[in-house]
Amino acid sequence: MTSCHIDNAIRRLRFEHQEMTQQALAERIGVTRQTVNAIELGKYSPSLEVAFRIAAVFQRPLEEVFQFQP
Amino acid sequence: MSFREKSDWVSFISLGFFLIYFGGIARGIMTGSPTDNPYFYFILFWSLVVLLVVVQVVTHVVLAIRSPSDARTPVDERERLIHLRATRPAYFFLLVGTFLTIGTLHMNFTAWQTAHCVLAVIWLAELVRYGVRLFYYRHEV
Numbered sequence: 651m652t653s654c655h656i657d658n659a660i661r662r663l664r665f666e667h668q669e670m671t672q673q674a675l676a677e678r679i680g681v682t683r684q685t686v687n688a689i690e691l692g693k694y695s696p697s698l699e700v701a702f703r704i705a706a707v708f709q710r711p712l713e714e715v716f717q718f719q720p
Numbered sequence: 721m722s723f724r725e726k727s728d729w730v731s732f733i734s735l736g737f738f739l740i741y742f743g744g745i746a747r748g749i750m751t752g753s754p755t756d757n758p759y760f761y762f763i764l765f766w767s768l769v770v771l772l773v774v775v776q777v778v779t780h781v782v783l784a785i786r787s788p789s790d791a792r793t794p795v796d797e798r799e800r801l802i803h804l805r806a807t808r809p810a811y812f813f814l815l816v817g818t819f820l821t822i823g824t825l826h827m828n829f830t831a832w833q834t835a836h837c838v839l840a841v842i843w844l845a846e847l848v849r850y851g852v853r854l855f856y857y858r859h860e861v
Contacts, residue, residue, distance in 0.1 A: 677789075681796035684722045684857075693859075694798050 655719040660690045663708045663715065679703040723790040724799055725857040726783050732850040734775045735843065737768050742840045749833060758832065802856040810849035817841030 664670040672686045679686075679700055688694035689704075696704070705712045741764055784791035795803075821837040829837070 676793075680794075681798065682722050682724075682790070682793055684725075685796050685798040688798060697797050700797065 656692065656695055657717045657719055658690065658692065659715055659717075660686075660704065663710065667708060675704070675707060678707050722799075722857070723783060723787060723793070724795065725854070727780060728850050728853050728857065730776060730779045730783075732847065732854060734772050735847055735850065737771060737775075738843050741765055741768055742836070742843060745833075745836050745840070749829075802853055805856060806849050806852035809852050810845045813848045814841060814845040817844065 660675075664672070664675060672690070673683045676683045676686045680703070681700060685694065685696075689696050689700075701712060701716055705715045708715060741761070744764070745761065818838075818841060821834065821841055824834050824837050
């Protein structure tokens with residue numbers, strides 16, 4: 651399907667936040683665990699709203715969580 | 721596997737029960753011996769509808785009890801995207817099937833047979849919809 655070129659640092663940021671589980675992150679941003687997994691693996695590009703929510707959970711700027719690879 | 725993926729599997733499999741019904745109708749049309757006993761098909765159809773409802777309700781209740789938080793999570797944006805993408809091929813299937821059904825008017829089909837062609841097209845379109853959803857869930861779109 652969608653082959654995106656958006657890298658993300660979600661796995662590392664989860665690790666740095668006391669090994670936050672995908673389920674815990676999913677509950678905080680209001681999506682399913684499977685969606686967090688798909689985002690983390692780069693198989694699904696989230697909407698801006700979800701991207702900002704993820705960045706807010708980790709208290710990092712958006713560009714530190716997601717990087718666009720042209 | 722998410723609650724909604726499990727739910728789609730249940731829907732896909734329970735809709736598959738109707739293969740018994742439409743298979744029987746199709747066999748009758750193919751062999752040129754259509755329904756000598758329409759009451760049998762009437763009873764079979766409504767039995768399958770009741771079975772479908774019972775299976776859907778019971779399995780969804782069981783799934784919701786086993787993972788209540790998962791069941792409570794609203795449909796998220798990825799799932800909405802999957803649902804939209806699955807609707808497209810199903811609608812195409814429905815459209816083609818509808819035109820093919822119109823074609824049966826030139827094949828001396830009875831009203832009863834034509835009505836079943838319409839039902840079969842709707843049934844197959846639903847199977848396509850759930851099948852494509854499951855495909856996308858499995859491929860982690």
